[in-house]
Amino acid sequence: STTPLKVAVTGAAGQIGYSLLFRLASGALGDRPIELRLLEIEPALKALEGVVMELDDCAFPLLSGVEIGADPTKIFDGVNLALLVGARPRGPGMERGDLLSANGAIFTAQGKALNEVAADDVRIGVTGNPANTNALIAMTNAVDIPNERFSALTRLDHNRAISQLATKTGASVNDIRKMTIWGNHSATQYPDLFHAEIAGKNAAEVVNDQAWVEEFFIPTVAKRGAAIIDARGASSAASAASATCNAARDWLNGTPADDWVSMAVVSDGSYGVPEGLISSFPVTTKDGDWKIVQGLEISEFSRGRIDASVAELADEKAAVTELGLI
Numbered sequence: 001s002t003t004p005l006k007v008a009v010t011g012a013a014g015q016i017g018y019s020l021l022f023r024l025a026s027g028a029l030g031d032r033p034i035e036l037r038l039l040e041i042e043p044a045l046k047a048l049e050g051v052v053m054e055l056d057d058c059a060f061p062l063l064s065g066v067e068i069g070a071d072p073t074k075i076f077d078g079v080n081l082a083l084l085v086g087a088r089p090r091g092p093g094m095e096r097g098d099l100l101s102a103n104g105a106i107f108t109a110q111g112k113a114l115n116e117v118a119a120d121d122v123r124i125g126v127t128g129n130p131a132n133t134n135a136l137i138a139m140t141n142a143v144d145i146p147n148e149r150f151s152a153l154t155r156l157d158h159n160r161a162i163s164q165l166a167t168k169t170g171a172s173v174n175d176i177r178k179m180t181i182w183g184n185h186s187a188t189q190y191p192d193l194f195h196a197e198i199a200g201k202n203a204a205e206v207v208n209d210q211a212w213v214e215e216f217f218i219p220t221v222a223k224r225g226a227a228i229i230d231a232r233g234a235s236s237a238a239s240a241a242s243a244t245c246n247a248a249r250d251w252l253n254g255t256p257a258d259d260w261v262s263m264a265v266v267s268d269g270s271y272g273v274p275e276g277l278i279s280s281f282p283v284t285t286k287d288g289d290w291k292i293v294q295g296l297e298i299s300e301f302s303r304g305r306i307d308a309s310v311a312e313l314a315d316e317k318a319a320v321t322e323l324g325l326i
């Protein structure tokens with residue numbers, strides 16, 4: 001179709017935005033023209049104008065228009081895809097409750113605005129942290145948008161897991177399929193390679209090193225964000241933008257027949273994850289819809305890891321319920 005896809009990005013003047021907008025405009029979602037609708041808070045609009053000048057200067061053939069503003073009901077008007085990246089980072093002395101309420105205010109308002117003005121086919125991907133719980137807040141406040149239209153980003157964790165496995169085994173990332181991230185996009189997440197395949201062979205059997213899985217693979221993937229902050233002095237941005245594009249592209253265009261991706265989506269009770277939590281699962285996608293991959297055998301080891309991360313999600317849900325945000 002040549003009608004432009006209307007794509008909203010929030011936090012567009014931030015670090016991730018500085019990479020994401022240029023990827024989107026250069027065709028990361030496919031060869032359909034796109035119109036960017038960029039939301040920022042008032043004090044960041046001037047910086048955002050500078051970013052838009054740079055977008056103009058790229059003369060991207062697929063970029064049919066850019067609009068910026070601080071009012072979500074204007075910016076989200078008619079959008080087909082909303083990438084919610086902007087969030088309130090934890091400041092000095094901020095408790096978890098303060099962080100949840102600050103983000104709660106943002107994601108309640110954005111959920112309501114999307115409900116009011118987004119296109120009927122809207123899909124909403126949440127990158128801003130705490131991503132799963134922010135998605136839960138937006139979903140709950142967008143009463144007329146089907147819950148299935150919301151997801152939180154665990155694709156960066158998924159990509160990190162593939163990269164670590166490729167490095168360990170000497171395989172190409174192209175040969176790795178069926179990686180899974182379960183649970184929360186946080187240090188409790190469970191990167192699961194027991195169902196993954198390397199050139200068609202079971203990854204755990206190829207690795208054949210449970211100590212590496214437990215003592216290196218899982219913590220390296222789960223704590224990669226902190227390692228990047230240590231090294232770079234700033235949190236991962238280009239890789240987060242890349243994963244945000246991967247997730248959106250696959251959601252809209254579908255996953256290959258012999259593979260799946262990780263997305264945090266609303267649970268229907270699959271794999272013992274309480275219904276209604278936004279938890280990461282292995283999913284396949286087709287025509288803008290996702291399905292949780294069913295029937296995977298979960299070992300006792302995996303069960304414990306999944307349960308621990310899901311318990312954290314339940315805690316976060318209880319905290320935002322108590323704050324009256326959902």
Ligand code: NAI
Nearest residue numbers: 011013014015016040041044086087127128129153156240
């Ligand atoms: P950043 O601080 O550079 O940019 C965030 C931007 O959001 C700022 O420009 C800020 O003005 C804007 N913003 C704040 N409140 C807003 C609102 N109500 N409406 C619109 N814009 C608003 O942060 P960065 O590095 O771009 O990261 C963004 C978020 O993504 C953070 O929450 C970060 O923790 C998260 N993240 C998530 C990852 C994931 O895998 N899910 C990976 C990396 C980062």
